Amino acid sequence: MNTAFQINDLECCYRAGRTVLHVPQLEIGKGKTVFLLGPSGIGKSTFIEAIGLMNDTMRDKAGTSVVFYDEKNGKRELKGSWKGDNDDLSHFRNRYYSFIFQHTNLMPNFTAGENMCISRLIRGVPLAEAREEVLATMEELKLEPDIFYKKTTHLSGGQRQRVAFVRAITAEFEVLFGDEPTGNLDKDTAFRLMTILKNNLERHHRTAIIVSHDLDLALHFADQIVLMTFTGENGERHGIIRPENVLENKGGNWHDVDGGLLKNPAFFVNERMKQ
Numbered sequence: 001m002n003t004a005f006q007i008n009d010l011e012c013c014y015r016a017g018r019t020v021l022h023v024p025q026l027e028i029g030k031g032k033t034v035f036l037l038g039p040s041g042i043g044k045s046t047f048i049e050a051i052g053l054m055n056d057t058m059r060d061k062a063g064t065s066v067v068f069y070d071e072k073n074g075k076r077e078l079k080g081s082w083k084g085d086n087d088d089l090s091h092f093r094n095r096y097y098s099f100i101f102q103h104t105n106l107m108p109n110f111t112a113g114e115n116m117c118i119s120r121l122i123r124g125v126p127l128a129e130a131r132e133e134v135l136a137t138m139e140e141l142k143l144e145p146d147i148f149y150k151k152t153t154h155l156s157g158g159q160r161q162r163v164a165f166v167r168a169i170t171a172e173f174e175v176l177f178g179d180e181p182t183g184n185l186d187k188d189t190a191f192r193l194m195t196i197l198k199n200n201l202e203r204h205h206r207t208a209i210i211v212s213h214d215l216d217l218a219l220h221f222a223d224q225i226v227l228m229t230f231t232g233e234n235g236e237r238h239g240i241i242r243p244e245n246v247l248e249n250k251g252g253n254w255h256d257v258d259g260g261l262l263k264n265p266a267f268f269v270n271e272r273m274k275q
């Protein structure tokens, strides 16, 4: 398996305070769709914001390493990213990463089109040309072409969610980070958006790390399910990703860390989440 991320002994904290999350060891395969599940407040957003380089929470420990491998197997150590050159960091994020959040984070004073095409506009592509490149995806998501020129404040919540989706999947990227991207959508719409997203990921051999509370969605679309549970190590209660709480989908069947077949993966997940 080609690797997208190799994580060793990652600990996250806010403002040099206590550890809120520990990841002893985790490998994320290139081109894989990973669903991250766990109770509220456990550190799911902290995790994707740390490796997504949105938030500087990685503890600077000697044993910590978070390596990203790009499509040509170029390596980048993400630990210490915030100490380096800011332009380099933005350039890296813009080139390799894309994000979808539950709360869409669209820029309110811009049109839907400017929002959807922002990464192209940054690269100097004219708006009319960028529009051509997103129209087909807009149509797939049942967005009328004329909303392109509307201010996002004039759109409905559902339209804004889909605009954010178009923005994320039509950008240039290798890794998509989704923080409850279908959180406020009904089940049918969530499945439809995930199907479109999954097609996009497979077509471009892209990796996705998606936080979700929806086990059905995870079992249906994920290649790997990563469960975050609480631990009380060092007298602190915080989230942890244990190797035995990572499930792999091989050809439609779910397996545990030792390769054992899970006949009832939903039961397995629910039991583990009770810990």
Ligand code: ADP
Pocket (backbone or CB within 6 Å): 014, 020, 038, 039, 040, 041, 042, 043, 044, 045, 046, 047
């Ligand atoms: P989840 O996404 O799983 O609901 P989070 O990653 O948001 O959980 O939060 C994990 C822990 O980190 C929680 O205890 C939360 O209170 C804490 N936390 C999150 N963001 C901050 C922040 N900006 N400053 C301080 N603590 C935070």
Ligand code: MG
Pocket (backbone or CB within 6 Å): 044, 045, 046, 179
């Ligand atoms: Mg969260």
